[in-house]
Amino acid sequence: MLSGRPVIAATTVLLCALACSPDGTGESAPATARPSGAATAPSPGATASSGGPASPGAPGIGDPDFPTDGNGGYDAERYRLTIGYEPDSRQLSGVAVIEARATQALSRFNLDLSGFTVGEITVDDRPATFERSGDELSVTPSRPIGDREAFTVKVVYSGEPRPVRNSSNLGTYGFIPTRDGAFVTCEPNGAKTWFPVNDHPSDKALYDFEITVPAGLTALANGEMVGRPRTSGGKTTYVWRENHPMVSYLATMTLGRFELREGETASGIKNLAAVDPRFGSSLNKLYRLSGEITDYWATVFGPYPFSSTGGVVDDFSAGYALENQTKPMYGGFDPDEDIIAHELAHQWFGNSLSITRWKDLWLNEGFATYAEWLWSEHKGDSTAEEIFRRHYAADDDDPIWAYAPGRAQPDDLFNNSVYTRGGMTLHALRQRIGDQVFFELLKTWNAEHEHGNVTTEQFTALAEKLSGKQLDALFDAWLFQSRKPATW
Structure with a gap:
């Protein structure tokens, strides 16, 4: 995603993610709320049906940099979201059904939800408090x-x-009302602005969406549409399903007036491009490039991990793009090839292979940035080596060298270094182990962890295994030292 940077520069570092913590914006329900007829809560120390003592799940999933994000004690497996939205009144009505599995005996558990009035909660069809x-x-x-x-x-x-309206340079994210609908881009923790969720990338799940909007509007969500839209009583309902595991911040229900083009890439992957009428002239280009780039990345990174590809251009001037799974979102601009290449590379790096903790964000952004350089090389423009050397020419006191990208900082999560120096790390590795092993590494990395969660330690170990080289010094210099690497 871009944030606070020009969106048209060919070598722009794409800040493909947003803020690092919620700012408390939104209406909250009273501190204690119980639905009428709710069941009596089990007493402390109650015994679960498995026979073991039950205890509350943790209010955070365990990320030390973001201790309140996500929740402990369970694994969300599928979200079934039934949502109606009225753009004129900006009112959303929702029913979220969450299929989960406990990872401990639970007396109580948490969900993340910002604002809204909660009317009723049941667990296994029994009223809950x-x-x-x-x-x-x-x-x-x-x-x-x-x-x-x-x-x-x-x-x-x-x-x-x-x-979420972050007070720093990170912008606005989550469910963003627009003139004719909504622009929904949620990285890093904005899914909770429109549905109850375990809002952290380490808990991936499947998603079903049933979205009802005023007739004449289109509702776009992840995955593929199930059946055809149904219109009745001035409302249209769209059903979408993503049957591949997905991080919560990638979920979307962007809606408004769109021009659509649907078909398949040359390799047979479903392809959908959607643009606000203001950007109608970019529809065919977005469709063509999304298909061409998806197919090319499959030859470089391994088979495409999802069932459809494409992109969406809305008229909300977000100033950034986000790699929403199967449908990257471009906020208020006509994306160029480098930006599309970056967001589609994220379908492998970030979407299929998702970070376990936010400190490893370079595994998303450094890889997608390097993909831009690979695309430039593929198109016969600047080579990755030339781009690398331009960045390496930065003065020794340039801020990029002071920020070690292998340990993303919670107060500056999407720093330029995570992108550019992260990409430079991959090029330094490529130079050290050679093209044959490097590109084998990219494919093996994706194949071994498809639809899973990953860490920096896993990547460095695989690089050493495939290359047969000791790479500690290289990774330490490029990822963990706050100074310009002397050699690579």
């Missing part, structure tokens, strides 16, 4: 949930979605 505190929604089921037990949560909620 709940409490609100900021963006934490704490749910107490009528009986404890056993370790490894599957359970289903249903949350009925409504209200006006409020995006």
